[in-house]
Amino acid sequence: MALIEPPEGGNETPLVEARSRGRAAESSPKKAGRLRGLLGRGLRLLFKVAVPLFILYLAVLAFAGLKASRPDVPRRGDVETVIPVTTQPALAGTFQPEMRLYGEVAAGQKLEIRALVGGKIAATSDNLRNGGFISGGELLFEVDRFRYQVALAETRQSLAEAEARLAELKLTGAGETERLALAERQYQIAARDLERARSLISSQSVAERTADDREIRAVEQQLAVVASRNKVELNETHVAQQEAVIERLRQAVALAERDLDDTRVIAPYDGYVGNVTAEVGRFVTANEQVAEFYDADWLEARFVMSNSQFSRIVAADGTLIGRPVKVRWNVGNNPLVYDATIERIGAQIKAESGGIEVFARIEAVDDQTLLRSGAFVEVVVPDRPYRDVVRLPEAAVYDSDHVFVIGEDSRLVERPVTVVGRDIDQVFIEGDFAGSEAILTMRLPGVGEGLKVSVP
Numbered sequence: 001m002a003l004i005e006p007p008e009g010g011n012e013t014p015l016v017e018a019r020s021r022g023r024a025a026e027s028s029p030k031k032a033g034r035l036r037g038l039l040g041r042g043l044r045l046l047f048k049v050a051v052p053l054f055i056l057y058l059a060v061l062a063f064a065g066l067k068a069s070r071p072d073v074p075r076r077g078d079v080e081t082v083i084p085v086t087t088q089p090a091l092a093g094t095f096q097p098e099m100r101l102y103g104e105v106a107a108g109q110k111l112e113i114r115a116l117v118g119g120k121i122a123a124t125s126d127n128l129r130n131g132g133f134i135s136g137g138e139l140l141f142e143v144d145r146f147r148y149q150v151a152l153a154e155t156r157q158s159l160a161e162a163e164a165r166l167a168e169l170k171l172t173g174a175g176e177t178e179r180l181a182l183a184e185r186q187y188q189i190a191a192r193d194l195e196r197a198r199s200l201i202s203s204q205s206v207a208e209r210t211a212d213d214r215e216i217r218a219v220e221q222q223l224a225v226v227a228s229r230n231k232v233e234l235n236e237t238h239v240a241q242q243e244a245v246i247e248r249l250r251q252a253v254a255l256a257e258r259d260l261d262d263t264r265v266i267a268p269y270d271g272y273v274g275n276v277t278a279e280v281g282r283f284v285t286a287n288e289q290v291a292e293f294y295d296a297d298w299l300e301a302r303f304v305m306s307n308s309q310f311s312r313i314v315a316a317d318g319t320l321i322g323r324p325v326k327v328r329w330n331v332g333n334n335p336l337v338y339d340a341t342i343e344r345i346g347a348q349i350k351a352e353s354g355g356i357e358v359f360a361r362i363e364a365v366d367d368q369t370l371l372r373s374g375a376f377v378e379v380v381v382p383d384r385p386y387r388d389v390v391r392l393p394e395a396a397v398y399d400s401d402h403v404f405v406i407g408e409d410s411r412l413v414e415r416p417v418t419v420v421g422r423d424i425d426q427v428f429i430e431g432d433f434a435g436s437e438a439i440l441t442m443r444l445p446g447v448g449e450g451l452k453v454s455v456p
Helices: 013-069 147-199 206-262 308-316
Strands: 088-089 092-095 096-109 111-113 119-124 139-143 264-266 272-276 288-294 299-306 323-328 337-352 355-361 376-382 387-395 402-407 412-423 426-431 438-440
Touching: 147 206, 206 264, 299 308, 299 337, 299 376, 308 355, 323 355, 387 412
Parallel strands: none
Antiparallel strands: 088 438, 092 387, 096 299, 096 376, 111 288, 119 139, 139 264, 272 288, 299 355, 323 337, 323 376, 337 355, 387 426, 402 412, 402 438, 412 426
């Protein structure tokens, strides 16, 4: 094989060009295939898009044709909307609303029944049961009295013994007093005899020895007086001591008598008992609580008034004490209503509620009353009277400062008002109303002056 040498000078261009033409000839069929594939996919995509567009175009043409072929309908003129509303005449009057507050019933008097002395319970009342009614003066329970009877008898015996000892001391003291009087008399005689002897010594009628003997006798009598006086004073001291012993024993007797009486616990007034733990045979200690006692004739409603409610009534009447109220106990479908009177207000302001605690005593309460301490009740308190005001539903006042009245041609007119009081869903207003204008009493969206309404 002959080798083709490149021309001199290193020029390889003809060979490269030959190779490029070879590769181009090989890639031309491939490029043509790819172009045909792209053209096919483009035609399919165009068909998918063109068919829906063509159908939509036909639908638009059909709609336009139908619209163009419909007959003309004559138009009616614009009609103003008239809204039916409810109204109320602006009639002023005097109204006294009611404040509805809530509280609980509490016993006016509540006692903790405690055992006054320790011992075994020997007897109890048949009504000493939770919820039982016990009349005033009735026995609640009795502690075994035996050892208290023995203690009282021993104390009385000690007192009698002390009183006998006192009588003995007083008798002894009386004898010593008589001895003292006699000793003093003997001393006086001896003293006079001594004086006579001394006066006769100077005249030598009596010897000095005789005078000395008489002086010795006088001194002996004086010593007897001193001894007798000491015995009298000592006896008086013993009498005072014995009198103190007797007084102490008398107090001990009184205490023993009281302990004996305290074995019987009596109901102080009519009431109901609760939290009872006393049973026959049970041992109790002194001051142990065995029951709670509630006064049956004294129940009161305890509730809280806000500062504004309290100040409103006080400003009008000057006081809250003595104001009649209604206490309603809602039991099922038939609430029980009781009359009550406000008797006092709390000693301090309730910080947690920001109000004033008020107590109203419930009237006509007895053992037949069903109401009990702890019941949740509604308290109806009459508010201050409002004079020359218009009472409206709360919905009638817009923005708390104006209402709407029905003006000429049944159109709404805004009227400024002042809200002076409230009663549940009612408000009391003051305003300038002409005669008995009709006031809108319902809420309307987009309400404003000039809106035309109709009253059924």
